[in-house]
Amino acid sequence: MTTLNDTMNLEKESQGIKKKRKIPSEISILLVLIGISIMFEILGWIFVGQSFLMNMSRLQIIVLQVSVIGIIAIGVTMVIITGGIDLSSGSVVAMSAMIAATFAQSSSWPKVLFPTLTDLPFVVPLIVGLAVGALAGFVNGWLITKTKIPPFIATLGMMVSARGVARWYTDGSPVSGFTKEFAMLGNALDRWMPVVIFIVVAIIFHVVMRYTRFGKFTYAIGANPQAARVSGINIDRHLIKVYTIAGLLVGLAAMVAIARIKTAQAGMGLMYELDAIAAAVIGGVSLSGGRGRIAGTVIGALILGVMLSGFTFLRIDAYYQDIIKGAIIVVAVVIDQQRQNKRKKTT
Amino acid sequence: MNSAAVEEAVPVNGAIPRDQSFEYVLEVVNVRKEFPGVLALDNVELKIRPGTVHALMGENGAGKSTLMKVIAGIYQPDSGEVKLRGETITLENPLKAQESGIAMIHQELLLMNQMTVAENIWIRREPKNTFGLIDHSEMHKMTEDLFDRLNIHLDPDAEISTLSVANRQMVEIAKAVSFNSDVLIMDEPTSAITETEVAHLFDIIRSLRKQGIGIVYITHKMNELFEIADEFSVFRDGKYIGTHASSDVTRDDIIQMMVGRSVDQMFPKEDVELGDVLLSVKNLTLEGVFQDVSFDVRAGEILGFAGLVGSGRSNVAEAIFGVTPADSGSVWIEGEEVHIKTPNDAIMQGMAFLTEDRKETGCFLSLDIQENIQSAVLHENFVNGGGFVDQVKLNEESEALCQKLRVKTPNMEEAIENLSGGNQQKVLIARWLLTHPRILILDEPTRGIDVGAKSEIHSLVTQLAHKGVAVIMISSELPEVLGMSDRVLVMHEGHVTGILDRSEADQVSVMNLAAQ
Numbered sequence: 074m075t076t077l078n079d080t081m082n083l084e085k086e087s088q089g090i091k092k093k094r095k096i097p098s099e100i101s102i103l104l105v106l107i108g109i110s111i112m113f114e115i116l117g118w119i120f121v122g123q124s125f126l127m128n129m130s131r132l133q134i135i136v137l138q139v140s141v142i143g144i145i146a147i148g149v150t151m152v153i154i155t156g157g158i159d160l161s162s163g164s165v166v167a168m169s170a171m172i173a174a175t176f177a178q179s180s181s182w183p184k185v186l187f188p189t190l191t192d193l194p195f196v197v198p199l200i201v202g203l204a205v206g207a208l209a210g211f212v213n214g215w216l217i218t219k220t221k222i223p224p225f226i227a228t229l230g231m232m233v234s235a236r237g238v239a240r241w242y243t244d245g246s247p248v249s250g251f252t253k254e255f256a257m258l259g260n261a262l263d264r265w266m267p268v269v270i271f272i273v274v275a276i277i278f279h280v281v282m283r284y285t286r287f288g289k290f291t292y293a294i295g296a297n298p299q300a301a302r303v304s305g306i307n308i309d310r311h312l313i314k315v316y317t318i319a320g321l322l323v324g325l326a327a328m329v330a331i332a333r334i335k336t337a338q339a340g341m342g343l344m345y346e347l348d349a350i351a352a353a354v355i356g357g358v359s360l361s362g363g364r365g366r367i368a369g370t371v372i373g374a375l376i377l378g379v380m381l382s383g384f385t386f387l388r389i390d391a392y393y394q395d396i397i398k399g400a401i402i403v404v405a406v407v408i409d410q411q412r413q414n415k416r417k418k419t420t
Numbered sequence: 421m422n423s424a425a426v427e428e429a430v431p432v433n434g435a436i437p438r439d440q441s442f443e444y445v446l447e448v449v450n451v452r453k454e455f456p457g458v459l460a461l462d463n464v465e466l467k468i469r470p471g472t473v474h475a476l477m478g479e480n481g482a483g484k485s486t487l488m489k490v491i492a493g494i495y496q497p498d499s500g501e502v503k504l505r506g507e508t509i510t511l512e513n514p515l516k517a518q519e520s521g522i523a524m525i526h527q528e529l530l531l532m533n534q535m536t537v538a539e540n541i542w543i544r545r546e547p548k549n550t551f552g553l554i555d556h557s558e559m560h561k562m563t564e565d566l567f568d569r570l571n572i573h574l575d576p577d578a579e580i581s582t583l584s585v586a587n588r589q590m591v592e593i594a595k596a597v598s599f600n601s602d603v604l605i606m607d608e609p610t611s612a613i614t615e616t617e618v619a620h621l622f623d624i625i626r627s628l629r630k631q632g633i634g635i636v637y638i639t640h641k642m643n644e645l646f647e648i649a650d651e652f653s654v655f656r657d658g659k660y661i662g663t664h665a666s667s668d669v670t671r672d673d674i675i676q677m678m679v680g681r682s683v684d685q686m687f688p689k690e691d692v693e694l695g696d697v698l699l700s701v702k703n704l705t706l707e708g709v710f711q712d713v714s715f716d717v718r719a720g721e722i723l724g725f726a727g728l729v730g731s732g733r734s735n736v737a738e739a740i741f742g743v744t745p746a747d748s749g750s751v752w753i754e755g756e757e758v759h760i761k762t763p764n765d766a767i768m769q770g771m772a773f774l775t776e777d778r779k780e781t782g783c784f785l786s787l788d789i790q791e792n793i794q795s796a797v798l799h800e801n802f803v804n805g806g807g808f809v810d811q812v813k814l815n816e817e818s819e820a821l822c823q824k825l826r827v828k829t830p831n832m833e834e835a836i837e838n839l840s841g842g843n844q845q846k847v848l849i850a851r852w853l854l855t856h857p858r859i860l861i862l863d864e865p866t867r868g869i870d871v872g873a874k875s876e877i878h879s880l881v882t883q884l885a886h887k888g889v890a891v892i893m894i895s896s897e898l899p900e901v902l903g904m905s906d907r908v909l910v911m912h913e914g915h916v917t918g919i920l921d922r923s924e925a926d927q928v929s930v931m932n933l934a935a936q
Contacts, residue, residue, distance in 0.1 A: 293787070297782075305799060363785075
């Protein structure tokens with residue numbers, strides 16, 4: 074601001090603010106991921122007699138499983154950064170999947186639900202799925218901003234209702250027999266398609282959160298809603314956008330999931346919301362809002378994926394897997410809490 | 421329920437026989453308390469006689485509240501001592517103070533809103549029945565007895581949230597009395613209650629005085645001082661000024677003691693040629709908060725807002741800026757009426773608003789300096805078509821501003837919570853300067869920051885006025901308002917009680933309008 078130059082005469086004294094980039098906190102999470110991978114590698118050689126990492130099909134399965142949760146977790150990350158929470162993701166996966174699946178069926182399938190809706194181009198079910206997810210997200214955002222109920226309650230309501238819609242829509246029967254085109258969404262590129270979609274979505278939202286006004290508003294609202302308001306930010310409108318986008322990503326994840334496994338069931342997506350929240354929290358996203366990055370969430374999702382695969386690889390009982398997973402989530406939040414306390418003490 | 425059980429469950433704290441072997445029930449001797457950068461209490465003293473009402477007077481920031489927090493055990497003094505009934509005591513925490521017989525009624529009432537009156541009063545001391553469970557009927561009875569003594573008419577089983585502010589105050593008083601305290605501290609108890617409620621409160625205070633309790637009464641209202649207080653002590657800038665009997669002095673004497681000092685040359689106010697009227701506010705009203713507020717500010721003018729905390733100064737600013745829009749009245753900029761419903765509307769009109777509470781409504785504590793500075797310009801020149809932020813340009817301008825304002829920080833990626841108060845304030849000022857405002861509203865721009873940063877901010881404000889910015893400066897620090905302003909607008913209980921020219925505004929004339 075040149076106008077101040079002549080008035081304050083401070084140029085000579087001001088020493089210039091040094092450029093010094095801090096090491097991003099994602100690096101430490103990445104180190105955890107590498108550490109865990111190496112641990113499984115070593116344990117693999119000891120107990121199973123084979124390599125954990127040098128196995129392409131295992132690695133592919135890990136990233137494929139991570140992709141669906143990862144796409145959801147990116148939306149959830151934005152919601153958590155605003156200071157909110159979204160419990161409805163898992164149920165909305167089922168709702169979007171069930172509704173969109175009925176638009177994706179091939180006429181050659183013997184049990185077609187709606188004979189008039191067969192052999193449609195793949196964009197039709199895709200758009201339907203995205204729209205159902207976005208609508209659910211919009212309703213979440215609308216409830217939170219207009220009725221001022223806590224995000225926990227609004228999305229809890231959506232979680233229960235969306236599951237109900239998923240069951241009611243086909244009376245509980247699964248939907249299969251998709252067109253080849255639609256199935257490509259989950260299997261193209263030598264079955265790497267979901268991973269490609271996940272990476273593209275992650276990059277887009279990484280850029281959005283760091284370099285656009287939308288991203289800056291999201292952080293500002295989570296950091297201090299009152300200050301954000303005084304800065305001229307329309308909080309309600311922005312929150313509705315964030316929840317709608319989070320819902321849209323849930324819809325996308327649902328499409329990828331059913332295209333890959335070639336069937337949609339009302340019971341699918343169970344506990345996905347918690348896995349997505351866990352991925353974000355492990356990735357360093359603060360549940361009190363205003364802090365966290367997409368890159369962290371991606372790594373957090375990978376940590377979850379590697380752990381599950383590793384436990385299975387070591388033939389650890391599924392019950393133990395859940396117990397350990399729960400402990401990891403709690404530990405991640407404890408670490409986050411301690412980081413915050415430390416920050417408070419320094420001021 | 422036998423009486424022995426009651427006594428066991430309800431320790432009669434501080435029930436030491438009130439003999440008169442001591443002249444003062446509470447004595448504060450040479451107490452000093454320093455906060456980083458601020459000497460809040462400079463070897464102050466205070467002597468309270470039993471059975472008297474002792475008023476504490478002083479401007480905002482004089483040190484009254486800090487002293488009360490020392491007496492109530494919330495702060496520990498750096499040096500000096502507190503004597504209760506003639507004996508030196510150490511108050512490690514509020515509980516210890518309470519058990520020793522010092523009760524404080526805070527300005528912001530600290531009651532549990534979802535619990536009943538009786539539960540609030542007897543918490544931690546609930547009467548128990550033979551099974552060790554809480555005896556609700558006994559608790560009800562105890563509350564009624566207490567209320568009878570104090571002539572309070574409230575249902576012990578009513579939930580606090582259903583009570584008016586005045587009635588909550590009564591509950592707080594009853595609770596304080598239930599400890600059989602020797603010293604009762606009341607921090608501006610009449611700030612939020614009506615005249616008839618004040619009369620009732622004073623009746624209660626008089627009856628407590630008769631029982632030999634020493635009452636410390638903090639107030640800004642002169643007439644209350646003469647009505648209820650026997651003695652008063654004056655504080656100024658953390659220093660003890662003196663103690664007198666209220667019958668010995670006049671209102672002007674007290675104001676003189678409170679404001680005492682002459683305005684020093686700290687404020688680099690320069691005469692600026694005033695331009696046309698830039699902002700004009702007409703009959704602005706927000707029901708129950710402020711009424712019929714009208715004023716003009718011209719280009720290059722600094723209009724000071726004086727008045728006590730709670731007089732509606734900040735609310736007027738919030739209404740103009742669209743944080744809490746007014747119910748009626750109009751705002752005009754350069755002769756045209758504008759309709760500001762949100763802060764965004766105000767920013768678009770070239771307004772900027774540095775809010776009163778840095779932590780609550782100013783800083784994004786988890787974000788860095790750069791992110792804090794740019795939050796108000798993301799609507800404007802720095803965003804291109806796709807919503808992408810021109811970070812390079814923003815970084816350059818923000819950094820230049822930080823250097824001009826001499827923000828002390830290793831780099832722009834430092835979290836704002838690691839900066840001192842003065843530097844945080846400079847960052848927030850930089851946020852608004854980046855919007856190139858033509859109307860700048862500053863609410864307590866120098867509160868809680870050190871003298872160096874303070875004078876830097878003052879000279880900056882003067883320079884902005886030179887550039888033709890219209891400035892509204894709200895401050896509780898009277899010398900600051902008088903030193904910086906071209907004119908001073910004074911508010912009292914939601915009304916503008918006067919707009920004084922620089923030549924006619926002095927501490928006495930402003931205090932007269934502010935305290936009525």
